[in-house]
Amino acid sequence: MFEPATPQERRRYYREEWNVRDLPDFIREDIHMREFGFDHHGRGPNDRYRVFSDERRLSVFMKARFPFAAYSSVAFYRDPGRRKGWQRSELIFDVDAKDLPVRSCNCGGVCEECLSQALELVLMMVDTLRGDLGLDDIHVIYSGRGYHIRVLDPEVMEMESEVRAEILRYTAGAREPRREFSDSTGTYELEHFTIPVGYHRVFTERARHLFLHMGGDEEIEGVTKRTVKEIVKNRNLIRDGEWGVFKRRIGPRVYPRLVKGVSKINMRMVDAKVTIDLKRILRLPTSLHSKVSMICMEVKNPETFDPLDSAVPGFVYERK
Amino acid sequence: MVSSLFINPFSEDARELVRNYGALDGIADTSEELQEIVKHTDGQNIDDNSLIPGSIMELAVKRLEWYLKREKREFNHGDYAYLLNPEIQEYDVLAFYVLAQATGAKFRPVSREARLVVESTGALIEERFRVLREGERDEITGQVLHELGSGDLRWIELEELLRTRKLKLTDIILDRGRVIIEGDDFMETFQDRIRDRRPERLYQLLVGSGLKETMISRMIMQRTEDYIARVHEMRSRVQPHPLILEAAELIASRVSEEMFAFTGTSVKSAGPGKLVPEAFPPCIKGAMEGVKSGSRNDAIVLLLTSFISYARLYPSIFRDRTPMKVSDLDPDLRITREEILPLIYDAAEKCEPPLFEDDPQEKLNITAKLGFGVHEEPEPENEGESRWYTPMSCEKIKIHLPDLCHPDRICARITNPLSYYNRMKWIMKSEGKGDEGGDEEKDSE
Numbered sequence: 001m002f003e004p005a006t007p008q009e010r011r012r013y014y015r016e017e018w019n020v021r022d023l024p025d026f027i028r029e030d031i032h033m034r035e036f037g038f039d040h041h042g043r044g045p046n047d048r049y050r051v052f053s054d055e056r057r058l059s060v061f062m063k064a065r066f067p068f069a070a071y072s073s074v075a076f077y078r079d080p081g082r083r084k085g086w087q088r089s090e091l092i093f094d095v096d097a098k099d100l101p102v103r104s105c106n107c108g109g110v111c112e113e114c115l116s117q118a119l120e121l122v123l124m125m126v127d128t129l130r131g132d133l134g135l136d137d138i139h140v141i142y143s144g145r146g147y148h149i150r151v152l153d154p155e156v157m158e159m160e161s162e163v164r165a166e167i168l169r170y171t172a173g174a175r176e177p178r179r180e181f182s183d184s185t186g187t188y189e190l191e192h193f194t195i196p197v198g199y200h201r202v203f204t205e206r207a208r209h210l211f212l213h214m215g216g217d218e219e220i221e222g223v224t225k226r227t228v229k230e231i232v233k234n235r236n237l238i239r240d241g242e243w244g245v246f247k248r249r250i251g252p253r254v255y256p257r258l259v260k261g262v263s264k265i266n267m268r269m270v271d272a273k274v275t276i277d278l279k280r281i282l283r284l285p286t287s288l289h290s291k292v293s294m295i296c297m298e299v300k301n302p303e304t305f306d307p308l309d310s311a312v313p314g315f316v317y318e319r320k
Numbered sequence: 321m322v323s324s325l326f327i328n329p330f331s332e333d334a335r336e337l338v339r340n341y342g343a344l345d346g347i348a349d350t351s352e353e354l355q356e357i358v359k360h361t362d363g364q365n366i367d368d369n370s371l372i373p374g375s376i377m378e379l380a381v382k383r384l385e386w387y388l389k390r391e392k393r394e395f396n397h398g399d400y401a402y403l404l405n406p407e408i409q410e411y412d413v414l415a416f417y418v419l420a421q422a423t424g425a426k427f428r429p430v431s432r433e434a435r436l437v438v439e440s441t442g443a444l445i446e447e448r449f450r451v452l453r454e455g456e457r458d459e460i461t462g463q464v465l466h467e468l469g470s471g472d473l474r475w476i477e478l479e480e481l482l483r484t485r486k487l488k489l490t491d492i493i494l495d496r497g498r499v500i501i502e503g504d505d506f507m508e509t510f511q512d513r514i515r516d517r518r519p520e521r522l523y524q525l526l527v528g529s530g531l532k533e534t535m536i537s538r539m540i541m542q543r544t545e546d547y548i549a550r551v552h553e554m555r556s557r558v559q560p561h562p563l564i565l566e567a568a569e570l571i572a573s574r575v576s577e578e579m580f581a582f583t584g585t586s587v588k589s590a591g592p593g594k595l596v597p598e599a600f601p602p603c604i605k606g607a608m609e610g611v612k613s614g615s616r617n618d619a620i621v622l623l624l625t626s627f628i629s630y631a632r633l634y635p636s637i638f639r640d641r642t643p644m645k646v647s648d649l650d651p652d653l654r655i656t657r658e659e660i661l662p663l664i665y666d667a668a669e670k671c672e673p674p675l676f677e678d679d680p681q682e683k684l685n686i687t688a689k690l691g692f693g694v695h696e697e698p699e700p701e702n703e704g705e706s707r708w709y710t711p712m713s714c715e716k717i718k719i720h721l722p723d724l725c726h727p728d729r730i731c732a733r734i735t736n737p738l739s740y741y742n743r744m745k746w747i748m749k750s751e752g753k754g755d756e757g758g759d760e761e762k763d764s765e
Contacts, residue, residue, distance in 0.1 A: 133475065134497020155476045162483045165719055170489045178491070181525040184454060188525065196513045198526065199490040221732070264718075272719040 002110065004042075005290040007066070009315045013288050014066040017314055020059035022286045024298045026139060026152050028055055033076040035083055037281040039069040042290065045281060051081045068290045071281035074150070083279060088157035091135075091164060092282060093171065094274040095122050096146035101268045104213045110145045110292065115307055117213055121269060122147040123302050124209065128171050128202050140299040142307050144289025147299070148282060161276040168275045170199055173206030174267035176260045192259065193243035204243070207262050210269075211235045220261035227254055288313060322406040322456055324463045327445055327536065329416040330543050331467040337410060338417050344561045347418055350374040354411050358402040365398035373402075377563065379415035380422070381570045387440030388578040391641070403444060404451045416441070418567050420544060424551025425560035426568035430707045432643035433575055434548050442486075442541040449533045461532045465501060468539050473499045484545075486538040493526055501527060501535075595632050595659070599744035601737045603717055603724040608663070610670025613678070615721050620668045620675055621682055623721060623737075625689045627711040629660050631741050637710055638739060646691055646698070646708055653698055656690065661698075711738045 005013070027034075032053050037045040047067075052058040062070065074092055078085025097103075097114040105113040122140055126149060129135045137152040156167070169175045177192040177200050192200045192207070216232040219225075230250055237246040247255045274280055283289065283296045295311045324331050351374065358364060358372050365371055373379040386400040402408055419437055427433040449457060469477075474497050481487040493500040495509045506523040514522055560568075600608070604627050611619040630637055633649040633656075650656050664686060668675035675682055684694045692698035693705025713736050717725050730747075734740045 131496065132494040134494075159479060160483055162485070163479055165716075166482045166489045168719075175488070175490045182530065183524045183528050190525065194516065195522070195526065196515075197510045197522075198493040201513075267718060273722065276719060 002292045002294070003319075005288060005293045005313075005315070009293070009313075010066040010068065010288060010290055012315050013313045014062050018062065018286060018288075020055045020062070020286075023055060024139065024285050026137075026150070027072060027285060030076055031055055031058065033078070033080055033087065035073040035075070035077065035080040035281065036284075037071040037073075038065070038067040039071075040065065040067050042068045045069065045071050048281070049081050049083065062287075067287075070284040070287035072284050073279065073281050074277075075279050086278065088154075089278040089280075091151035091153075091156045091159070091167065092274050092280065093122070093125055093149040093168070094143075094146065094271040094282075095125075095149075095269065096143070096271060098145050099268075099271065101265050102210050102214050102218050104215060106215065112308060115146070118146045119299075119302065119305070121206075121209060122149055124205055125149060125171050125270075126302075132170070132198075132202065133167065140302055141283075141285050142294075142297050142299050142305070142311050143283050144292050144294040144296050144311075150282075161278060165272070165276050168270065168272055169267070170202065172266045172270045173203040174263055174270075175199075175203075176263045177203045179256065191243070191247065191255075193247075203263070206266050206269075207259070208238055210262055210265060211238055218265075220258065221264050222257035222261045223254060227251075227258065231258075322452060322460060323409065324460055324467060325409040325413050326406045326448055327460055328464045328467055328540060329413050329441075330540065331464070334413045337413050341414055344418075344563055347376040347414070347563050348566070351376070351411070354379065354408075357405065357407045357411070361402040361405040361407075363398050364401040364405075365396065371399050376411060376414045376418055377567050377570070379408075379411055380419040380567055381574055383412075383415060383419060383444065384436060384440050384571060385574055385578075387436065387443055388575070390443070404448055418564065419571070420547050421551050421560070422564050422567035422571055424548040425555050425564050426572065427548075427552070428704050429545065429549040429552050431704045432645060433571055434545070435643055436575060437548065437571075438541050438545045441544045442537045445537040445540055446533065449529075449537075457529060461529055461536065464536050465532060468536065470499075470501050470535075473501065475499055480542050480546075481538050484542070486541060487535065491531065491534075493531075501532060503527075593632070593635065595628070595663075596741075596745055596748070599741050599748060600631075601731065601734070601740035601744070602726045602728055603721065604737055604741075606724045606726070607721075608667045608670075610667060610672060611724070612672045615723050616671045616675060617679060617682055618720050619724060620664065620671065621685045621689060622709075623712060623717065623724070624667055625664050625686050626709045627737055627741075628663050629656070629690055629708070630711055630738055632660055635738060635742055638736065644708075645703055647700060647703055653700065656698055660690075661686075711736060 032051065034051075035048065036050040036052060036058070037048040038050065039045040040047060050061075052061070073080065073083075073089075075083075075089040076087045077083060078087065095118045097110045097118040100114060100118060103114045103117055105111050105117075107114060126138055126140065129138055129149070129151060135151055135153040135156060137154075139150045139152070141148040141150060156164075159167075177195075179189050179191065181188050181190055193204045195201065196204075211231050212235055214228070214232055214235075216229055218228055220228055227250060234246055234249045237243070237249070250258060274282070285296050285298050287296050288294075289296055293313060293316050294307060295313055297311050299305045323333065325334050325337070328334060354376070355372055355374055359366050373382045382400065383403065386403055389395045389399075403412075423434050423437045449461075452460060475482075475489065475492065475494055476497065478487060478492075478499070482489055493506070498505075500506050500509055503520070503523050506527060507519055511519050597605075597608075604624065607619040607624045629646065633646065634644055637644075646656055647653065665676075665683075668682070683696060687696065687698050687702075688694045688706040689709045690698055691703055691706055691708035693702040695702050695705075712720065714725070714731070714734060717737070730740055730744060734743065
């Protein structure tokens with residue numbers, strides 16, 4: 001498993017296993033408005049600006065060329081063959097298990113454990129997108145080495161990069177939460193974990209996720225290696241909701257620096273460039289991730305989804 | 321009595337006031353009532369007649385003048401105390417529209433004059449909230465939020481404020497897409513989640529008057545910006561009133577007067593200085609060595625263009641915070657053409673593949689980022705067609721150009737590459753390594 005697919009295996013997958021009818025509806029609808037890109041030799045998607053007027057033509061292409069990788073644009077264009085006449089773009093969050101800056105495994109690539117951690121993060125982000133931001137039409141895609149969140153809510157599809165970056169900061173917990181508050185009686189300092197609503201709640205959840213998955217060797221900007229070890233040593237307190245005690249153990253003066261460092265790591269848990277890029281091409285659901293021989297597919301039930309069960313193409317089981 | 325007119329020039333009452341005023345012929349006429357209100361304002365300096373606005377047009381210009389002067393050392397609050405006197409509110413609404421219409425009639429929506437008018441509007445609102453009594457303040461806040469349509473407000477409706485960074489999404493309290501503003505709504509939505517603190521108290525701290533007032537000032541700033549853009553767009557179809565054009569001339573001369581005072585006397589760092597490449601931050605050094613496609617266009621057009629131009633012409637922008645045009649600092653554009661652009665073009669050439677071979681239109685975008693619109697080269701007559709963009713922040717670089725961000729020890733306390741440059745120049749000067757010192761150890765952006 002996770003070995004590259006040979007050209008023969010790719011051909012077999014596209015001719016015997018792959019069916020264009022398995023494409024998610026959000027790809028099939030308005031397929032003629034998306035740009036497609038292909039990587040035929042494993043050197044990157046250099047066959048771009050392809051357009052398919054309907055899914056039948058895409059099917060013929062895939063079965064004839066069995067590409068190393070297939071992509072479609074997150075954007076819808078009037079003239080996708082020239083990437084002109086931009087209409088709207090999906091809002092995307094890309095969580096790649098192999099690039100997670102904090103993870104509990106030491107696999108060096110991808111494994112069951114870091115994939116599961118990536119899915120856990122993705123599900124929290126989906127909850128925030130729905131619960132806080134009130135967005136709908138959200139799809140989770142297993143990409144082969146991680147997960148994509150694809151949001152097709154019409155309310156966000158025409159938004160520009162700056163607003164998308166702002167959504168990313170909120171959803172990923174990538175901004176240092178405000179500590180100082182004031183009212184008519186004075187100014188007060190409140191830690192994020194004492195505020196169970198709004199962005200502070202999101203940040204607390206993401207920080208919890210991070211602390212519980214740390215191995216102890218990570219670098220967090222602004223704090224020493226010793227503090228990182230202290231986090232790992234005391235993280236059971238967080239599991240039990242004892243954030244106040246946890247803060248005391250870390251040190252009240254170090255803690256604000258830790259919070260700042262966490263917000264920076266949170267930003268790296270998601271590939272931000274993908275979110276702000278309105279003209280990105282993204283791996284096509286149902287296509288083969290040939291580097292790892294896994295199928296990129298929509299996750300219908302995230303609670304039960306296991307990529308090693310659902311996303312392994314038939315040819316892998318027949319390898320010697 | 322204070323009404324919402326004091327804060328919100330976009331309320332129905334304010335619009336009715338403007339409609340009832342009728343023709344604009346009287347905006348330059350002296351109003352004794354206005355002068356009386358001004359003279360009888362507590363704390364108003366009346367020694368000098370030039371401090372007293374006699375007409376609506378003069379009041380319009382005074383609003384802007386107050387903003388231009390308030391950060392300066394010689395600023396005296398007593399010269400403009402009437403701007404915080406609620407009795408002025410009806411004249412002030414009319415003055416606001418004269419100011420906004422004059423700006424839209426003469427200047428582009430991205431011009432520094434338009435920006436100053438928008439910023440001064442926001443600053444004046446914040447200042448006015450501060451002088452209201454507590455009960456009055458709550459009442460006006462509630463009323464203005466209602467006028468601005470905050471009931472069942474969704475964050476999506478704040479898109480423009482988020483895009484222009486007037487508001488942060490992380491500062492507002494959200495539930496299922498709704499912005500929670502009212503106390504009752506907050507209790508109903510979150511009461512069950514809040515355990516260790518009184519929900520009413522948490523509401524006061526998280527939302528209370530602070531966030532409400534920020535939202536009001538930002539929303540009115542946005543509406544002002546949109547209004548100026550609409551007037552500008554209509555100016556070819558509707559001939560502006562001659563007195564509006566006269567007001568626009570006054571705005572232009574007052575702004576350039578203040579800018580001249582600014583460059584000529586008080587701030588020595590505002591003027592151009594030679595570039596010190598040794599003081600460039602790692603991301604800029606990386607961009608100058610050429611970048612591979614992927615990050616290439618953003619690195620050259622968005623990062624390097626603004627960095628090199630500001631570092632050469634106006635490195636103190638984040639400390640001085642006064643909007644300048646390239647031509648204020650480089651009147652004949654010689655420095656821009658002979659020093660700045662060659663450096664940018666040279667870095668573009670070093671990219672892989674070379675930027676202009678691959679994307680020739682990016683040359684036009686570079687001109688646009690310097691404030692000269694979408695043209696092949698910067699020409700004085702095109703200045704103001706676009707904004708002269710300041711260098712993107714480190715936070716933005718991390719998102720847009722992560723491959724270029726290799727922080728060194730100086731980066732740790734820095735939030736913008738231009739601040740790095742100023743700090744490094746200062747360090748080099750104090751270590752005796754450079755002739756020209758940065759003077760911005762306390763830069764902020």
